[in-house]
Amino acid sequence: MSQSVDKTGERTLAVVTKVDKAPEGLLEKVTADDVNIGLGYVCVRNRIGDETYEEARDIAHQLFETHPPFQD
Numbered sequence: 001m002s003q004s005v006d007k008t009g010e011r012t013l014a015v016v017t018k019v020d021k022a023p024e025g026l027l028e029k030v031t032a033d034d035v036n037i038g039l040g041y042v043c044v045r046n047r048i049g050d051e052t053y054e055e056a057r058d059i060a061h062q063l064f065e066t067h068p069p070f071q072d
Contacts, residue, residue: 012038013041014040
């Protein structure tokens with residue numbers, strides 16, 4: 001989709017959602033050469049169900065601290 005307005009990919013930023021669902025292999029998918037992502041990527045985890053914002057932040061913090069692809 002971004003290729004229609006940014007043919008070279010230099011202005012493209014990828015937003016990866018639901019990273020808590022399948023963190024294994026995620027880095028390979030995001031960094032694959034099939035699409036040029038010039039500005040890199042951002043991973044996010046949204047609140048699920050009745051989680052408070054504080055609970056969601058704690059869970060996201062733990063996810064990003066404990067899964068190797070997210071530690072860099």
